[in-house]
Amino acid sequence: MEKEGAIERFRRAIRIRTDWPENVRGDNPSAEALEAAEGPLRAFQDFLDKAYPCFSRVAERRVLSPYSLVYRWPGGASSEDSGGKEGQKTADAPEPEGVLILAHYDVVPVEADKWSTDPFGAEVKEGFMYGRGTQDMKGSLIAVMEAAEELVIRGFRPRQDIWFAFGGDEERSGLQGARNTAAWFAGSGRSQGCGQGRRFSWVLDEGSSVTINQIRGISTPLALFGIEEKGFLSLELAVDQKPGHSSRPPRVQAAVLLARALLRISRRPFPARLSPVVAALFSLLAGVRSRERGGALRPRAVAFRTRLLNILAPLAAPILTFTFRRDPQFLALLHTTVAMTQLEGSAADNVMPSRVRAVINLRLLAPWTVDDAINYITWAVGDERVKLRILGSAFPPVPACPEHGRMAGPGWDTMTKAAAAVFPDAIPLPFIMTAATDSRHYRDLAGGIFRFSPMRLSPADMSSVHGHDERISLENFFLAIRFYTALFELL
Ligand SMILES: [Zn+2]
Numbered sequence: 340m341e342k343e344g345a346i347e348r349f350r351r352a353i354r355i356r357t358d359w360p361e362n363v364r365g366d367n368p369s370a371e372a373l374e375a376a377e378g379p380l381r382a383f384q385d386f387l388d389k390a391y392p393c394f395s396r397v398a399e400r401r402v403l404s405p406y407s408l409v410y411r412w413p414g415g416a417s418s419e420d421s422g423g424k425e426g427q428k429t430a431d432a433p434e435p436e437g438v439l440i441l442a443h444y445d446v447v448p449v450e451a452d453k454w455s456t457d458p459f460g461a462e463v464k465e466g467f468m469y470g471r472g473t474q475d476m477k478g479s480l481i482a483v484m485e486a487a488e489e490l491v492i493r494g495f496r497p498r499q500d501i502w503f504a505f506g507g508d509e510e511r512s513g514l515q516g517a518r519n520t521a522a523w524f525a526g527s528g529r530s531q532g533c534g535q536g537r538r539f540s541w542v543l544d545e546g547s548s549v550t551i552n553q554i555r556g557i558s559t560p561l562a563l564f565g566i567e568e569k570g571f572l573s574l575e576l577a578v579d580q581k582p583g584h585s586s587r588p589p590r591v592q593a594a595v596l597l598a599r600a601l602l603r604i605s606r607r608p609f610p611a612r613l614s615p616v617v618a619a620l621f622s623l624l625a626g627v628r629s630r631e632r633g634g635a636l637r638p639r640a641v642a643f644r645t646r647l648l649n650i651l652a653p654l655a656a657p658i659l660t661f662t663f664r665r666d667p668q669f670l671a672l673l674h675t676t677v678a679m680t681q682l683e684g685s686a687a688d689n690v691m692p693s694r695v696r697a698v699i700n701l702r703l704l705a706p707w708t709v710d711d712a713i714n715y716i717t718w719a720v721g722d723e724r725v726k727l728r729i730l731g732s733a734f735p736p737v738p739a740c741p742e743h744g745r746m747a748g749p750g751w752d753t754m755t756k757a758a759a760a761v762f763p764d765a766i767p768l769p770f771i772m773t774a775a776t777d778s779r780h781y782r783d784l785a786g787g788i789f790r791f792s793p794m795r796l797s798p799a800d801m802s803s804v805h806g807h808d809e810r811i812s813l814e815n816f817f818l819a820i821r822f823y824t825a826l827f828e829l830l
Contacts (some may be wrong), residue, residue: 359445404515406519407507407520441503441504443508447510475805539785548796571703575727576698578593582685584691597695613655679698682697699716760825800815
């Protein structure tokens with residue numbers, strides 16, 4: 340691969356401003372403003388078409404909207420000796436057809452004055468490329484395209500169909516992009532006439548990465564595959580009262596009722612739950628730790644420990660909660676979390692508010708549903724004067740494919756083989772994705788979903804995502820290209 344050319348194409352991708360402008364962020368943007376905002380999304384789609392001419396020649400390309408671009412890279416071998424080999428066939432599901440790689444080309448907005456470089460300048464210095472989207476996630480998307488282009492040039496043809504679905508509004512829940520693309524897939528399968536759509540053996544989206552020094556006490560690099568995803572729910576809590584002059588406050592103030600409600604929520608955390616995925620993760624981490632201390636990573640000991648943890652889960656969950664009480668990263672794997680994110684009263688210091696409101700953001704751990712979580716919060720608050728309302732879109736958790744929890748099943752071997760080729764020192768582990776990804780819209784279309792960004796990231800590397808001075812090391816960019824190359828070669 341010609342490295343300078345790849346870097347140049349990556350820079351061009353960053354320079355297309357696919358952040359969503361402020362004048363279209365409200366509820367009813369004007370048609371002109373919307374069209375102007377969609378321009379760069381279309382420009383990005385066209386850019387891919389021209390920047391990767393060899394891939395574009397062999398792949399079928401469909402633009403469903405400015406928010407959705409789909410490619411089908413046709414497989415070459417017959418279905419008997421390739422497609423669906425790893426896929427799980429069930430009686431009522433249509434036969435899986437190929438695999439699906441997801442990415443998004445929109446980026447979150449920037450506060451340009453807080454950056455030390457131009458956020459859309461794609462400046463390269465000291466081995467890093469700076470710019471909004473370098474990590475989340477144009478870097479991965481461009482790496483996918485670079486790998487595909489290079490393989491096509493080499494004359495490679497996959498055995499099974501590889502589909503790419505790129506979204507233009509992931510950072511705004513994917514409601515026009517991924518959701519519509521998934522609906523399109525569901526209705527466009529070859530067995531459409533029977534009311535069944537297309538299914539994929541497995542889906543790969545952005546997610547956790549190869550982490551270095553992110554888990555306390557463990558220095559071995561860990562390839563964390565997000566096989567389960569937490570749900571998302573924002574709730575507004577509001578208390579109304581008669582507005583008036585603050586020199587004559589009522590005996591019971593709305594702010595006090597709201598504060599009491601928040602306090603009650605904080606005192607009644609969601610119960611801890613040790614899911615099979617987390618049980619496997621903890622067992623493996625214990626194995627990795629003992630290996631670092633001179634022992635061996637014995638698969639049978641890990642399997643035994645996982646079984647034991649699963650049996651003792653109701654007891655182990657609170658013990659682990661106590662053990663990791665100072666570690667938000669682990670607590671998030673054991674609980675539905677509640678973050679108190681917004682608080683609002685009146686606009687002036689001497690005016691009684693007619694309404695006080697707070698917003699809490701929940702990340703739902705399976706099997707909590709949106710309704711169950713609302714019932715739980717209603718019970719925790721225990722005060723009818725506090726009104727609850729869902730804010731924006733809520734999503735239930737996406738549980739893991741059970742076989743993935745046992746580190747097997749559709750795509751597991753392929754994925755870990757590709758990772759081992761590029762990150763030979765990293766140990767693959769099942770993980771729970773605590774943030775939301777576009778892949779949740781595809782939950783009904785896949786035998787399993789992986790959320791994995793093939794890069795080596797330290798906690799410092801992670802902190803620039805959605806922040807100022809977002810950057811990616813060129814080393815990571817090329818690791819990602821190598822990973823997708825290795826992965827496609829296995830398909
Ligand atoms: Zn992203």
